[in-house]
Each structure stands twice: as C-alpha cells, then as structure tokens.
C-alpha cells in the first residue's frame with residue numbers, strides 16, 4: 001500500500017532505526033502524543049535494543065525494514081527469506097512481538113519478493129511522498145531540497161489533494177539530520193493534515209503483531225484522543241475554513 005485510506009490523513013513512519021544516538025526524537029514524539037510506524041533494520045535492533053523496547057512502550061508500531069538494507073530484488077529466494085525472517089526474530093527477541101508489516105529498502109520490491117514476504121505474514125508498505133531526507137548531501141540533494149519536499153507535501157494537503165484519501169510519507173530515523181528535520185517539519189504537517197497516524201491505525205489494524213498482547217486503536221478511536229488542531233474533530237472532508245464560511249445554523253457544532 002502507498003496511500004492511506006482515510007482522507008486528510010498522513011500515514012506517518014520512519015525507516016532505518018532504531019538509532020539511539022540521542023533520545024530527543026522519541027522524546028519529541030511522546031511530547032506531541034504522536035504515534036508512528038517504525039520500520040526497523042534488524043542489525044540496528046541488535047545495536048539498540050532498548051530503543052526498540054521504548055518504541056513499543058511509547059505506542060509506536062514496529063515493522064520490518066530487512067536485516068542488511070540492500071536491494072531485495074537482487075537477492076535469491078533464500079536470501080530474501082533470511083533478510084525478513086531474521087529481522088522478525090530479533091524484533092521478537094527484544095520486544096516479544098512479531099511484526100506483520102515491512103517496507104523494502106529503496107522501495108525495491110517485485111511480485112517474487114512480495115510473495116515471500118506475504119508467506120511470512122508481512123504486508124508490504126510503500127509510500128506516496130518522499131522527503132529524500134536520507135539523501136541530504138548526496139548527489140546534489142541539499143537541505144533545501146528536503147525542505148522543498150516537505151513543503152510540497154504540505155502544499156498538496158492544503159490544496160485538497162488528500163480530500164478523498166490520505167498520503168504516506170517516507171522519512172528516516174537514520175541520523176541526527178533526518179530526525180531534526182522531522183521535528184522541525186512536524187508542526188507544518190500537523191497544521192496541514194487533519195490526522196497523522198501510524199500505518200496500523202490508518203488501516204484499522206488493531207492487532208499489529210502476531211501476539212495479541214498489544215492492541216492499537218482503530219482510526220476513529222485514535223483521532224478521538226490525538227487531535228492535531230481545532231477543526232480536526234469535524235466529520236467533514238472539507239477544510240476547516242470552508243466550515244467557517246457557513247452560517248451558524250449547521251456549523252456551530254463543528255467549530256467547538
């Protein structure tokens with residue numbers, strides 16, 4: 001999947017963690033009461049197991065992002081299986097939970113790889129908007145490029161691009177730059193979208209793991225307790241300013 005089913009909604013997640021070089025990023029998400037989907041690299045989970053445990057206790061969803069972060073379609077069937085299975089095993093060992101979703105590094109996937117993932121009960125999750133944050137400093141990509149990518153997503157949201165279905169963003173926990181950029185842009189995304197949710201919430205997938213010990217809220221349960229701004233609690237797909245333009249008879253209840 002690459003689009004979020006719910007309108008005016010952003011499917012929010014971060015690839016390439018865990019990265020425990022500091023706690024500021026997870027602290028920020030907690031402070032904002034914002035859950036996300038963390039697509040973890042297996043070898044990083046070995047390096048930073050407590051960060052993975054914190055993600056679960058902070059209410060984030062954990063998905064697989066392979067063991068060694070290579071092009072998956074270049075691997076044999078056995079290698080694809082190993083990349084996914086060993087990552088599932090280390091996440092299980094560290095958190096007690098078996099993920100049911102994965103994202104291919106660099107979006108490199110085909111029907112063969114997708115089939116192997118599906119046999120491991122892993123749903124393939126892609127994206128629709130790429131921040132290109134991980135490429136900052138590479139091949140001519142600069143901080144300004146990344147900011148422009150975030151701005152384009154905000155503008156698309158403001159233009160009504162997501163009034164019938166939501167977006168999924170690709171962003172990274174990779175390093176201090178990508179995490180700082182995510183923090184810096186969060187308020188802009190929160191102003192432009194009505195809802196920012198982890199992927200399982202976007203899908204109303206209340207059991208994100210094989211184990212039933214952890215449940216996640218449905219989309220409507222989540223948005224009832226995670227309001228981004230006034231107006232996000234209306235049941236309208238129209239922007240809040242449109243509701244403001246109506247007369248008082250039928251809009252007053254939406255403006256509370």
Ligand SMILES: [Zn+2]
Pocket residue numbers: 015016065069105106
């Ligand atoms: Zn990645």
